[in-house]
Amino acid sequence: MAHFLDELNDVQRAAVTTTEGPILVIAGPGSGKTRVLTYRIAHLIEKGAAPWEILALTFTNKSAREMKERIAGVVGNRAESVWAGTFHAIFARILRAEASKIGYSANFTVYDTDDTTSLIRTLIKEKNLDPNTYNAATIRTRISLAKSNLLSPTAYRGNVELQQQDLAAQRPYLADVYEAYVQRCRRAGAMDFDDLLFQLYRLFRENPDNVLDKYRKKFRYLHVDEFQDTNFLQYAILRQLVRYDGSAENIFAVGDDAQSIYAFRGATIDNILDFEKDYPRLQTFKLEQNYRSTHHIVSAANEVISNNRRQLNKTIWTDKNESRRIKLLKCLTDDEEARKVADLILEQKHRYHLPNSEIAILYRTNAQSRKFEEQLRRHNLSYKIFGGLSFYQRKEVKDLVAYLRLSVNPHDEEAFRRVINYPARGLSSATVDKLGQLAVERGLSLWDAMLLPELALSDRARKALGAFRKMVDAWSARARQDSAYKLASDIYRQSGLQEALKADTTTEGISRQQNAQSVLDGISEFSDTGLDAAGAIAGDDRTLAAYLQTITLLTDSDTTSDERDYITLMSAHAAKGLEFRSVFVTGMEDNLFPSYMAREEPNGLDEERRLFYVAITRAKEHLTISFAKTRYRFGQIRESKPSGFLSEIQIAHFEAVGGIGAGRNTAATDTYDQPRAAVSGNFTTPTRRNQTPKTAPPPPNFQPAPPDKIVAGSKVLHLKFGEGLVIAIEGPRDGKVATIQFYNDELPERRIVLKFAKLQIL
DNA sequence: GTTTCGCATCTTTTT
DNA sequence: GATGCGAAAC
Numbered sequence: 001m002a003h004f005l006d007e008l009n010d011v012q013r014a015a016v017t018t019t020e021g022p023i024l025v026i027a028g029p030g031s032g033k034t035r036v037l038t039y040r041i042a043h044l045i046e047k048g049a050a051p052w053e054i055l056a057l058t059f060t061n062k063s064a065r066e067m068k069e070r071i072a073g074v075v076g077n078r079a080e081s082v083w084a085g086t087f088h089a090i091f092a093r094i095l096r097a098e099a100s101k102i103g104y105s106a107n108f109t110v111y112d113t114d115d116t117t118s119l120i121r122t123l124i125k126e127k128n129l130d131p132n133t134y135n136a137a138t139i140r141t142r143i144s145l146a147k148s149n150l151l152s153p154t155a156y157r158g159n160v161e162l163q164q165q166d167l168a169a170q171r172p173y174l175a176d177v178y179e180a181y182v183q184r185c186r187r188a189g190a191m192d193f194d195d196l197l198f199q200l201y202r203l204f205r206e207n208p209d210n211v212l213d214k215y216r217k218k219f220r221y222l223h224v225d226e227f228q229d230t231n232f233l234q235y236a237i238l239r240q241l242v243r244y245d246g247s248a249e250n251i252f253a254v255g256d257d258a259q260s261i262y263a264f265r266g267a268t269i270d271n272i273l274d275f276e277k278d279y280p281r282l283q284t285f286k287l288e289q290n291y292r293s294t295h296h297i298v299s300a301a302n303e304v305i306s307n308n309r310r311q312l313n314k315t316i317w318t319d320k321n322e323s324r325r326i327k328l329l330k331c332l333t334d335d336e337e338a339r340k341v342a343d344l345i346l347e348q349k350h351r352y353h354l355p356n357s358e359i360a361i362l363y364r365t366n367a368q369s370r371k372f373e374e375q376l377r378r379h380n381l382s383y384k385i386f387g388g389l390s391f392y393q394r395k396e397v398k399d400l401v402a403y404l405r406l407s408v409n410p411h412d413e414e415a416f417r418r419v420i421n422y423p424a425r426g427l428s429s430a431t432v433d434k435l436g437q438l439a440v441e442r443g444l445s446l447w448d449a450m451l452l453p454e455l456a457l458s459d460r461a462r463k464a465l466g467a468f469r470k471m472v473d474a475w476s477a478r479a480r481q482d483s484a485y486k487l488a489s490d491i492y493r494q495s496g497l498q499e500a501l502k503a504d505t506t507t508e509g510i511s512r513q514q515n516a517q518s519v520l521d522g523i524s525e526f527s528d529t530g531l532d533a534a535g536a537i538a539g540d541d542r543t544l545a546a547y548l549q550t551i552t553l554l555t556d557s558d559t560t561s562d563e564r565d566y567i568t569l570m571s572a573h574a575a576k577g578l579e580f581r582s583v584f585v586t587g588m589e590d591n592l593f594p595s596y597m598a599r600e601e602p603n604g605l606d607e608e609r610r611l612f613y614v615a616i617t618r619a620k621e622h623l624t625i626s627f628a629k630t631r632y633r634f635g636q637i638r639e640s641k642p643s644g645f646l647s648e649i650q651i652a653h654f655e656a657v658g659g660i661g662a663g664r665n666t667a668a669t670d671t672y673d674q675p676r677a678a679v680s681g682n683f684t685t686p687t688r689r690n691q692t693p694k695t696a697p698p699p700p701n702f703q704p705a706p707p708d709k710i711v712a713g714s715k716v717l718h719l720k721f722g723e724g725l726v727i728a729i730e731g732p733r734d735g736k737v738a739t740i741q742f743y744n745d746e747l748p749e750r751r752i753v754l755k756f757a758k759l760q761i762l
Numbered sequence: 763g764t765t766t767c768g769c770a771t772c773t774t775t776t777t
Numbered sequence: 778g779a780t781g782c783g784a785a786a787c
Binding site: 367632634 | 778779781
Binding site for chain 1: 763764765771772773774775776777
């Protein structure tokens with residue numbers, strides 16, 4: 001009967017059929033992780049579990065959708081009742097149902113990153129803090145991290161380590177900003193992404209009997225995908241949900257510590273490592289056979305990841321013993337890189353009959369997509385860029401959505417500020433400032449402050465404000481009963497937005513109209529079918545409020561498109577969980593991949609390495625790695641060196657193609673024939689046959705700098721090791737030790753006592 | 763009150 | 778290279 005179990009190997013089957021108790025599946029890349037997860041759920045249903053007793057939490061809508069589809073493939077439409085979705089989407093759904101218990105309206109707004117940043121910016125201005133030291137994006141990250149670790153503003157203030165960090169960064173008032181931020185979100189009836197977790201935790205903690213218990217009983221089987229990317233808070237909620245009352249603790253977590261790439265967002269491998277401590281009866285399964293990639297790819301990946309210190313013991317292997325090697329593209333410029341990649345794609349398509357959909361170009365930063373886009377267009381290859389500016393971040397879309405949000409929740413401050421005078425209706429910033437000031441004084445939302453008699457305004461402004469309020473009020477009254485689509489299209493018209501967009505008849509203007517229109521189309525589909533924009537079933541709640549809460553949690557890769565056969569362009573992060581027959585990992589240069597930002601983070605380099613690991617393990621058959629000598633960055637041309645990660649791959653896995661410049665058969669492969677020199681070779685000396693000497697003669701104008709002049713971040717020149725970057729300085733005043741990464745060195749970094757070393761600052 | 767222009771600033775990854 | 782912000786022109 002359960003023939004699908006026959007498609008599994010022994011370990012996979014054991015994991016799938018162990019239905020009770022806590023289970024951890026460590027799943028290497030391409031080891032059938034999704035299959036195990038979906039078959040396990042299918043198996044549970046076949047064995048008689050009700051679909052609605054099953055909860056499956058993922059990180060992206062896409063994988064949730066995929067999972068549902070695959071479960072449906074086995075058990076049919078029963079799959080629809082399984083609670084599968086992202087942490088944020090599922091939690092938002094619960095919060096919406098229980099909002100009143102924590103003092104929120106069911107119509108609460110979800111603030112996205114832009115809203116959050118903009119609110120923080122407002123607060124910094126209100127508090128007269130310097131916006132340079134109090135960088136809104138930095139503060140957003142810190143607040144987010146605090147919430148992810150369950151630290152309230154009060155707890156934040158009491159945390160010695162955090163306080164010291166803030167003091168060191170000259171930001172003593174950060175906790176105040178945090179506190180004000182929380183207050184303002186609450187006043188606006190808004191939750192940010194972290195609140196969807198934080199508030200749920202609070203809801204459960206404060207209502208153990210009437211809320212938590214209900215959900216504990218409801219969800220008999222918990223599943224977590226990408227467990228390595230969960231943060232402390234997510235783990236805490238999972239602990240709340242797993243039943244303790246004598247019955248089995250049915251939590252099934254799947255993850256791979258080697259693919260943890262979201263530490264910057266608060267994810268912690270500790271969750272995997274602590275899992276066993278928290279659940280002594282834990283059963284662990286290791287999926288080590290890679291069914292995806294060929295031998296050279298798997299070996300290269302293993303070699304790279306073995307440089308990381310802290311990891312779970314496992315051996316990924318494959319039986320695909322094809323001889324095809326990894327291609328390395330050395331390029332002079334980023335332009336050339338894009339050209340070579342496009343050319344190679346054409347060649348591969350012909351030679352191996354690769355459809356576009358089996359090809360992906362990956363990069364570290366979204367900004368790198370541009371050059372590839374140009375080249376692919378030149379060759380008439382269809383492509384799709386994921387990430388970057390998503391549909392819902394476009395101005396016209398945000399404007400329309402802001403009006404919709406306001407009609408559902410007039411206290412939404414960010415939506416309010418966005419549209420109060422767009423299209424222009426005679427409400428200047430001076431008026432809004434006055435309103436904002438009064439609102440702060442009285443502790444009210446902007447919407448409520450509008451009614452205060454002491455709001456001193458000109459007659460003209462007062463009239464305009466009154467008209468605005470009346471308009472929004474009328475929408476609010478309809479929000480409860482009217483169809484979402486009817487209301488939304490009326491709002492589009494009555495707000496004046498439609499007219500404003502129509503006035504612009506340029507091509508971009510017309511596309512803006514279309515974008516606004518497609519928001520309305522999406523709402524129409526939602527009210528008709530209950531399908532949200534991600535194609536997921538949102539339940540029976542078809543109000544505008546329900547719709548708005550879903551779209552904030554969407555990203556680009558969730559919007560479905562009609563074009564199917566395209567080449568995929570995305571960041572390495574976005575590629576996690578995907579696979580392609582041919583993968584291009586591009587921009588493999590120092591300070592780009594690994595990112596220069598990673599240097600400042602403890603273990604930052606390890607995380608970058610895991611990211612590289614994720615990138616190369618996306619490839620099934622063809623893996624091409626490229627890097628460029630010069631690249632346009634920060635608005636100017638910069639020189640770069642090949643990524644240090646490349647030298648972690650044994651030369652035997654590479655096949656060399658192309659060379660620096662036009663020399664096709666001459667020196668092209670020279671530097672690659674010698675193991676260590678594979679990529680640590682210095683670009684600045686494009687020698688032909690001779691290797692660059694390891695130590696250059698001292699330049700005549702060498703001038704050592706006094707030790708106290710050298711600080712973290714300094715670029716220095718060392719007589720023996722050459723150029724390097726100072727990562728950290730530590731130790732007592734007269735015994736300072738610098739950790740320096742030398743660009744041209746076999747060691748990743750060296751510790752040097754400044755008193756003795758002679759270093760010139762560059 | 764509104765628009766436009768120039769300046770500055772910051773560019774890692776995302777639900 | 779893109780975006781936001783402030784000042785000056787309209």
